Amino acid sequence: MKTPRYALLLSGGLASFATMAWSETTLTIGTVNNSDMVVMQELSSGFEKANPDIKLKWVVMEENALRQALTTDISTNAGQYDIMTIGMFEAPIWGAKDWLVPFADVPAEYDLNDVFQSVRDGLSAKDQLFALPFYAESQLTFYRTDLVEAAGETMPEQPSWDDIERIASKIHKPDEGVYGICLRGKPGWGENMGQITPVANSYGARWFDMDWKPQFDQPQWKEALEKYVGLLRNYGPPGAAANGYNETLTLFANGQCGMWVDATVSAGFLTNPDQSTVFDKIGYALPPIGKFAKGNHYLWAWSLAIPKSSKNTEAAQKFIYWATSKDYIELVAEHSGWATVPPGTRQSTYDNPAYQEAAPFAKLTLETIQSADPTDATQEKVPYIGISFVGIPEFGAIGTTVGQEFAAVIAGDKSVDDALSAAQAATTKAMTEAGYIK
Known part of the structure; x- marks a missing residue:
């Protein structure tokens, strides 16, 4: 035997x-x-x-x-x-x-x-x-099929961030304990910045130009951050600035989020009836795009x-x-x-x-993993490798500092313009001290 x-x-x-x-x-x-x-x-x-x-x-x-x-x-x-x-x-x-x-x-x-x-x-x-x-x-768009259907909407296999915003506005029912969308707000280079950076890529933004000069003063970053913050401020759960991966996973698994864009690995947890109250009500779509598909999902x-x-x-x-x-x-x-x-x-x-x-999510998971290219993730050329991060030793500290600025916007303590200005100044200082900028 x-x-x-x-x-x-x-x-x-x-x-x-x-x-x-x-x-x-x-x-x-x-x-x-x-x-x-x-x-x-x-x-x-x-x-x-x-x-x-x-x-x-x-x-x-x-x-x-x-x-x-x-x-x-x-x-x-x-x-x-x-x-x-x-x-x-x-x-x-x-x-x-x-x-x-x-x-x-x-x-x-x-x-x-x-x-x-x-x-x-x-x-x-x-x-x-x-x-x-x-x-x-990589990343997927997770959504409640029952809520999207009840709202008379259909989730595209490749949604845009405008699609996500439209659907979120229709399924957002905080009085019933359901929020239109959950996204990470918790500061950290691998927490909120790991999610915001692909959004920025998809709007044509980049962290640095070819001379290592920070690019937060460019309109692409403003457009991306306004979209991300607007979704959370208008259709997200309270206290979103403190929510990292585990917190947003729990919210979705408990049925409190209509949509969630995050790590593909979450799918196995969410389809487990012992861990998820919505295991039989989940749909899957590709990660949203802003204006471009390049760099819109990480590896x-x-x-x-x-x-x-x-x-x-x-x-x-x-x-x-x-x-x-x-x-x-x-x-x-x-x-x-x-x-x-x-x-x-x-x-x-x-x-x-x-x-x-x-695993009904297997095909899309494999597609996103295989299509993510850390060597070509931005519309304009960059001197670094990475999609959700910049592959230099200094990025850990820089990304966390910027993440704190962006979390303050999500919390309502700062404007988008002020946060981007502070990010530009702090990153310029760090890169100058590290010798990247002469």
């Missing part, structure tokens, strides 16, 4: 890894409090049972806090973490600085070629891979990497191979269903008939 895949994983994982012997080791893992990472933490007991010499210590933080903690740790060589949850912003920058252990000899059974090339490219520098993706994502991968300061490199690699493997994906499928598996990383997932049947 064939041993079930689930049992194989719990009894030893990938065969070649199970034969390796380890002295007792504690791996400290810094990760984000997103739902897929919480599942990884729950299922990791199977890894510990199969590897009794390795103990896992989890340090789970919200997105902004995680980024600050990991950046501080790795830049000071503090060595607090053996495994870091990072993305396409950090991996190439930290890898180029020789702060990360490269994945140079990935075992054949891991099937690295199954991982999407664009995702591997985004986690690489100097022709070396510095992280392995736990899940990858991101929450990934696992090993800092050079770790003294447990081999044990850390063993865990990462397990957590990002095909077998782990099947483990999640057996645990909570195919729709909930970590998406966006492997071709084999999207070729799997069971996943195709369980």
Whole structure:
């Protein structure tokens, strides 16, 4: 009788890894409090049972806090973490600085070629891979099919931001506890700025010109920010300036948002009846465009990497191979269903008939991931790589500062013009001090 895949994983994982012997080791893992990472933490007991010499210590933080903690740790060589949850912003920058252990000899059974090339490219520098993706994502427009239909509207497969505004105005019923749209307002380069920047791209804006001069004084940024802020001020939930990814996910899952534009990875959570009250009322569309399709949706991968300061490199690699493997994906499928598996990383997932049947969002997710191009995301030329971020070390601080200005507009504490003026001044100062502007 064939041993079930689930049992194989719990009894030893990938065969070649199970034969390796380890002295007792504690791996400290810094990760984000997103739902897929919480599942990884729950299922990791199977890894510990199969590897009794390795103990896992989890340090789970919200997105902004995680980024600050990991950046501080790795830049000071503090060595607090053996495994870091990072993305396409950090991996190439930290890898180029020789702060990360490269994945140079990935075992054949891991099937690295199954991982999407664009995702591997985004986690690489100097022709070396510095992280392995736990899940990858782009963006989708999620909407309540019942509300849109009742309003006499039809969601286009490729909506514009004007379409989104029109529909939001018709389904916004705060007296009934339903808001027209939810979007991130919480300040942070990966929170509100990670969502606003693709909107800006789609209106023809860019962070910098070819001389690294900030562009917030240009009309494209004003048009984009006015659209984003106007949607939240007119049709969003109260306190939107404090809502990040987890907050907006919860609002939509609880039936309080008519629409939501955010990460594709959310789809698996939202279709789970144990976690979502609207699991059977969700429609999916492509991310909205302003005036242009280019750069209107990002590419991101929450990934696992090993800092050079770790003294447990081999044990850390063993865990990462397990957590990002095909077998782990099947483990999640057996645990909570195919729709909930970590998406966006492997071709084999999207070729799997069971996943195709369980995940009505799979086709659009794959389309957005494959069409996102970090090397060509703006109408005018730019000196940087990135769609939702600028791929330079200074961007973490700059993006968060700008995000604070924009959150103040969403909160009603500042005008669009004043926030853009402050963003222009602060970014110019930072780039001058960093030597980009002479």
